[in-house]
Amino acid sequence: MNGLAAKDANAASPLHENRHQNQKTAIWYKEKATMRYVMCLTILSLTACAAKTQVVGYPPAPDLVAATEAKPKPSPDILTDPAAADRYSSAVEAWGDRVRAAGVRLCGYFKAQGMKVECGS
Numbered sequence: 001m002n003g004l005a006a007k008d009a010n011a012a013s014p015l016h017e018n019r020h021q022n023q024k025t026a027i028w029y030k031e032k033a034t035m036r037y038v039m040c041l042t043i044l045s046l047t048a049c050a051a052k053t054q055v056v057g058y059p060p061a062p063d064l065v066a067a068t069e070a071k072p073k074p075s076p077d078i079l080t081d082p083a084a085a086d087r088y089s090s091a092v093e094a095w096g097d098r099v100r101a102a103g104v105r106l107c108g109y110f111k112a113q114g115m116k117v118e119c120g121s
Helices: 002-010 014-048 061-067 082-112
Strands: none
Touching: 061 082
C-alpha cells in the first residue's frame, strides 16, 4: 500500500491539471485578443495613410442620364423616303453629340475629384 500511495502522491491531481489548462486557455485568449487589437490598429493606420483619391458624393445626375440615353430607333420608312433617312441621320448625330458631351462633363467631374484621367474637349 505504501507503493500505491507514493505513486498517487507523485501524480498531479486532475483538479490541478484542470486549473493549469484553464490558465493556459486564459493566456491564449488574452494573446489572441491582443493580436486582434494590434491588427485592427495596423489596418486603421494603413487606411489613414492611403491616397485620398476617393470620389466624394455623386456626379451630376443630368450627365448620367444623358450619358446613358438610348440611341434613336430607325423607322422602316428610312429605306424608301430620303427625307426620313435624313431626319434619322440627324437624330443619331445629335444623340451622339449629347452622349459625348455628357461623357466629357463626367470625365471632368472625376478629374476634379482626383482621378488621373485625360478628358477630351
